[in-house]
Amino acid sequence: MPSPSHTLDPKRDLILERVIDVSPELVWLAWTKPAHVKHWFTPAPWVTTECEIDLRPGGMFRFVMQSPEGQKFPHIGCFLEIIENRKLVWTDTLLPNYRPAENPFFTAMILLEPEGPRTKYTAIAQHKNEEDRLKHENMGFREGW
Helix, strand or coil, rough: CCCCCCCCCCCCEEEEEEECCCHHHHHHHHCCHHHHHHHCCCCCCCEEEEEEECCCCCCCEEEECCCCCCCCEEEEEEEEEECCEEEEEEEEEHHHEEEEEECEEEEEEEEEEEEECCEEEEEEEECCCHHHHHHHHHHHHHCCC
């Protein structure tokens, strides 16, 4: 669960928690290596066709999702916090190098906690309003993340 400094708002935020049968190190690789992100990030029948990661605060997280009809949806954001194998935070509110974005949608937090050989996986997506949260949920947040 998020630390006390992170207050979740059920009207604006999505959260997904699972205990999964892999180590935090493997989950970390799935989130931080472009080839892995492209493989799993978008729920079928959508696909992730491109991914670029500059894994540092202020670095870029860019990916392109493609619909079954071939329409492409590019996303670009900025990493805010990186704690290897434990926490990954990025936002599309900022572009790389902390430049303001025109149309922000959400801030994401991935939290990984070891539980023996398993991992407690928590994914949080914080939105500016209920409409954006619902849109993200309907896009397949729980299936993709």
